[in-house]
Amino acid sequence: MCSANGEPVFNGAMTGSLNFGMAGENISMVANLNFSNLASMGELINGGIGINIPALSGEGRLLQPAVYTLNQFSAMGYQLNGTMTMTEPSAGMYDVDFNITTNQGPVTGRLLAQMDMQNLDLVTLSTPQGPMTVGTAIVTVNQVIIDSSEDSTCTDLPVSGNIVVTEGGETATITFSNCAYTVN
Secondary structure (H helix, E strand, O other), rough: OEEEEEEEEEEEEEEEEEEEEEOOOOEEEEEEEEEEEEOOOEEEEEEEEEEEEEEOOOOOOOOOOEEEEEEEEEEEOEEEEEEEEEEEEOEEEEEEEEEEEEEOOEEEEEEEEEEOOEEEEEEEEEEOOOOOEEEEEEEEEEEEEOOOOOOOOOOOOOOEEEEEEOOOOOEEEEEEEEOOEEEO
């Protein structure tokens, strides 16, 4: 048990493994975390998380797809099972393919994250290959810009862009502008 001020922070079991390999200047990594009745802040965590990065260049570029696996993972009322596969088609551009089942419904589709190579704190999210499915909703992300810099005035919300959510015949558009949002 791990505690702070006499109160338990973690209680239960967590095991893990981490393996690294090198081939020339390229690095590979496989990591696994397994949780068994791990209690934290009143929540119970179970299941496993795996990360397989078969080839990362010395400059940090993904040379082969990285796969993140959720194996019967449950926390905060969510149950997750499946994979996220990430590729890096060009420097700073990450294409993430979601294939996850949850107790709330499936999460499928592709999300593109493009880093601004001049300012790495700026990331643009979009779904250029078509909408994603989140539960029973269809979600399209259009040029949503996130600024994570220390001096950003938009610390909790994207700077700009919009997300269109369609479910049950109804459509809502969430538009981000100047650190605020509107829903239509």
